[in-house]
Amino acid sequence: MKKCRGRPKCPRRVEQTPDITYFKPRGVPLSGLEVVSLTIEELEALRLVDIEGLRQEDAATRVGVSRRAFWEDLKAARMKVALALSTGKAIEIKGGNYIRIETADTNEDADKMLTREKEI
Incomplete structure (x- = not known):
């Protein structure tokens, strides 16, 4: 059993939870894939x-x-996504230690993303 080091991980405040929780390579059944x-x-x-x-x-x-x-969370996320994309694994989004918080404007993020894509 893996032994925890240091302090327990405190819950993160999360503004958005995904509606879609699985991503996988096209044309490959999920049953035949490893999942990250x-x-x-x-x-x-x-x-x-x-x-x-x-x-x-x-x-x-x-x-x-x-x-x-935060850097540890970001580093882990980027590593997992890169691993899944480069080796053809599915990505499952679930679990963790978080508290869902409400934001004033949920459409603001979508507007920012569209603006950022236009700039690129």
């Missing part, structure tokens, strides 16, 4: 930095953790 699990808070770290364009310090404040803890 991405936690809700790891997905939130990706969303805040890579979609919203926040600096890690600002994103860490938003989820309620230290910059170091």
